[in-house]
Amino acid sequence: MILGPTAGASLLSLASIRAAWAQASSANAPTNLFDIQPVAEDAYFAFARPQAVANCNATIFVNWADVLVVDAHSKPSAASALIAQIRKQITPKPVRYLVDTHFHWDHAQGNAGYREAFGQDLKIISSAATRKLEATLLAPRLQASLDPHGLPFSSQPHIPVLLDDARKQLSAAHSAQQRAALAERVRQLESFAREMRNFHPELPTVTFDKSYVIRDRAHDLHIEFHGRAHTAGDVVVYCPQKHVVATGDMVIGTLPFLGDSYPKEWPITIDSVAKLDFNRVCGGHGNVGHGKQRMMDQRNYIEELAERVENGKTAGLSLADIQKSIPVSSIKAFSDDDYGRLVSSGRDLSSMQQAVDTNIEHIYTRLGQN
Numbered sequence: 296m297i298l299g300p301t302a303g304a305s306l307l308s309l310a311s312i313r314a315a316w317a318q319a320s321s322a323n324a325p326t327n328l329f330d331i332q333p334v335a336e337d338a339y340f341a342f343a344r345p346q347a348v349a350n351c352n353a354t355i356f357v358n359w360a361d362v363l364v365v366d367a368h369s370k371p372s373a374a375s376a377l378i379a380q381i382r383k384q385i386t387p388k389p390v391r392y393l394v395d396t397h398f399h400w401d402h403a404q405g406n407a408g409y410r411e412a413f414g415q416d417l418k419i420i421s422s423a424a425t426r427k428l429e430a431t432l433l434a435p436r437l438q439a440s441l442d443p444h445g446l447p448f449s450s451q452p453h454i455p456v457l458l459d460d461a462r463k464q465l466s467a468a469h470s471a472q473q474r475a476a477l478a479e480r481v482r483q484l485e486s487f488a489r490e491m492r493n494f495h496p497e498l499p500t501v502t503f504d505k506s507y508v509i510r511d512r513a514h515d516l517h518i519e520f521h522g523r524a525h526t527a528g529d530v531v532v533y534c535p536q537k538h539v540v541a542t543g544d545m546v547i548g549t550l551p552f553l554g555d556s557y558p559k560e561w562p563i564t565i566d567s568v569a570k571l572d573f574n575r576v577c578g579g580h581g582n583v584g585h586g587k588q589r590m591m592d593q594r595n596y597i598e599e600l601a602e603r604v605e606n607g608k609t610a611g612l613s614l615a616d617i618q619k620s621i622p623v624s625s626i627k628a629f630s631d632d633d634y635g636r637l638v639s640s641g642r643d644l645s646s647m648q649q650a651v652d653t654n655i656e657h658i659y660t661r662l663g664q665n
């Protein structure tokens with residue numbers, strides 16, 4: 296007699312088969328996508344190495360019997376890769392909680408990788424607003440980014456165009472080193488497109504409005520919504536005993552992205568987060584922040600830019616005129632040496648101005664959004 300899964304196998308054994316399979320597949324997952332470093336006892340920062348299609352950083356809290364991970368990257372296989380690294384470099388304990396700090400593709404498209412590895416025991420946690428945004432925006436935005444004729448949202452890579460470009464550069468490459476780098480870029484773009492072709496979002500299973508607290512024997516973890524900022528639903532994960540806060544893209548180690556933001560509310564939200572007691576800030580991009588200075592510098596940058604764009608708009612200036620009226624050299628927030636150096640690192644003046652112009656454009660369109 297042959298038993299089909301519905302006839303013979305219990306849910307438990309199905310779950311264990313699935314877990315064993317996931318363990319086997321994660322054993323083969325690449326272990327070079329992230330650089331993991333401790334930030335406090337039982338708290339780790341996973342820095343996402345640059346890839347053709349970006350992944351976000353993750354923050355990892357090791358609880359008494361399980362693990363909480365903050366943010367899930369741009370694809371399930373990147374999540375599997377981090378799971379393999381966690382097992383190898385940190386702990387064999389299972390991931391029981393995954394937090395989506397916000398709905399963006401590079402933080403939530405990897406959710407399914409955690410579900411696959413940990414089955415129904417895994418809770419995926421977000422604000423109610425984030426779950427709603429994931430349900431409505433993740434799939435269509437991804438589709439536009441994979442469609443050769445699509446018009447992707449400004450934070451998303453347009454994969455067919457990038458692929459075309461990389462293939463052209465590859466055929467014109469002069470050195471073996473250039474060829475190898477471009478061939479790797481083509482490989483990464485193709486593999487992303489292949490993996491994500493049939494993507495269905497794996498949505499959060501636990502949502503809340505203001506706060507969700509996990510009281511563990513190792514420490515407490517507070518998942519908190521302090522107000523709208525980078526998106527309508529950003530949450531931070533705060534561990535009071537370890538003095539660590541994971542901020543998603545609300546506070547990052549590069550220039551902020553404002554395309555889905557609430558520019559006038561964002562600084563107020565940061566002020567509220569800054570009242571917590573922490574000394575390590577683990578953001579969704581860039582490296583770890585020490586203390587609160589960088590967070591306040593970013594807050595001041597957003598406040599300054601939002602005010603100047605709003606004044607220009609009120610005076611009836613066009614977007615182009617407002618952009619012209621705000622050269623990089625006039626931005627006070629950049630005169631703090633550390634912040635100026637941080638956000639301009641790897642950029643020359645013209646690409647820096649371009650990046651600020653994009654911030655200005657986003658503020659211009661987002662001001663007054665409900």
Ligand SMILES: [Zn+2]
Binds near residue numbers: 397
């Ligand atoms: Zn984001």
Ligand SMILES: [Zn+2]
Binds near residue numbers: 399544
């Ligand atoms: Zn991001």
